[in-house]
Amino acid sequence: MTEASFILTLISAPLPGIIAAISTAIADLGGNITETNQHWDRPADRFFLRVAFVGPGGLTVAAVERALAPTVEKLGLDLYVVDAARPPRIVAMVSKFDHALLHLLYQIRVGWLRADVVAIVSNHEGARRIAEHEGIPFVHLPVTPETKPQQEAALLDLVEETGTELVVLARYMQVLSDDLTRSLSGRAINIHHSFLPAFKGANPYKQAYQRGVKLIGATSHYVTADLDEGPIIEQDVARISHADSADDLVAIGRDTESRVLARAVKSHLERRVLLCGARTVVFAK
Structure with missing residues (x-):
C-alpha cells in the first residue's frame, strides 16, 4: 500500500518538550519525519514548527490528530495537520x-x-x-x-x-x-x-x-x-x-x-x- 504523507504546523508558547512530544507521537504511529523547521520568535514569545512526515498507507489526518490530541491539550498547541498528497x-x-x-x-x-x-x-x-x-x-x-x-x-x-x-x-x-x-x-x-x-x-x-x-x-x-x-x-x-x-x-x-x-x-x-x-x-x- 502507498505510504501516506502529511504536513504538521503549530504555533505555541516556547515550552520545553514540544519537538520531543510531536516526534514521539509520529514515531508511535509508524511515521518517519522527512523535514522539520522550527523558529522561536523571542520578541513575540511564540514558537513555530513545521514537520513533514510519511506514515503507513491508510493513516489518516483524523488518526494523526487523535494521536496528537493529548500533547495538544497538555501544551496548549495551535496545531494543524493536512494530507500532503492532496493538491490544495x-x-x-x-x-x-x-x-x-x-x-x-x-x-x-x-x-x-x-x-x-x-x-x-x-x-x-x-x-x-x-x-x-x-x-x-x-x-x-x-x-x-x-x-x-x-x-x-x-x-x-x-x-x-x-x-x-x-x-x-x-x-x-x-x-x-x-x-x-x-x-x-x-x-x-x-x-x-x-x-x-x-x-x-x-x-x-x-x-x-x-x-x-x-x-x-x-x-x-x-x-x-x-x-x-x-x-x-x-x-x-x-x-x-x-x-x-x-x-x-x-x-x-x-x-x-x-x-x-x-x-x-x-x-x-x-x-x-x-x-x-x-x-x-x-x-x-
Whole structure:
C-alpha cells in the first residue's frame, strides 16, 4: 500500500518538550519525519514548527490528530495537520493583465506548484479564453459600486462550495471590502509593485522611469483591510539602468511580479508560512 504523507504546523508558547512530544507521537504511529523547521520568535514569545512526515498507507489526518490530541491539550498547541498528497484547491482572480495568472498556471502544469485551480474569476471577459484553454471553470463577476456587495457574496459562495483553501489575486485590480478581507483572512494572497513607494496610482513604472530609479520589484502578501499592507510572504527586485525605457520597466516588472507571486503561493500551499502578528515566519525548503 502507498505510504501516506502529511504536513504538521503549530504555533505555541516556547515550552520545553514540544519537538520531543510531536516526534514521539509520529514515531508511535509508524511515521518517519522527512523535514522539520522550527523558529522561536523571542520578541513575540511564540514558537513555530513545521514537520513533514510519511506514515503507513491508510493513516489518516483524523488518526494523526487523535494521536496528537493529548500533547495538544497538555501544551496548549495551535496545531494543524493536512494530507500532503492532496493538491490544495485555489481560486485565481485576475482583471486585464494576465501575466501573473499565466505564469501560475504554467507552474501548476509542469508540477512545480501542486494545486487544483477550481475556478478563474474575473471582472472582465478577457481571461475566459485562458480558462477555456486550460479546462478551468470561468466565473465572470463584473464589479460596479452598485454590484460590489452581491459579487463579493458570490465569490464567497464559490469559495465555500468548492472547498477553496486559497484565493490568489493574480493582478486583480479591484479593492476588496473590509468584510471580504476578514472572511478570507489568511486565505488570500495579492501581488503588487514594491520598492516604488512614491509612485502610487496609475502607471507606477512610468513614474519610476521618469524619476530614474535603479531598482524595481514586487511584493506578495496576505490580503488585509489595509490596502497592500498585509503580512509579507515573498519579495524580489530587479536592477535597471538609464538604458531601460518605460516599456522595459513594465516588462521587467511583470516578470518579477509573476515569479514573486508564484513563490508566495508555493510557500503557502506547502504550509511554510505561519503568521506572527503583522509579520510572517516563512520556512525555506
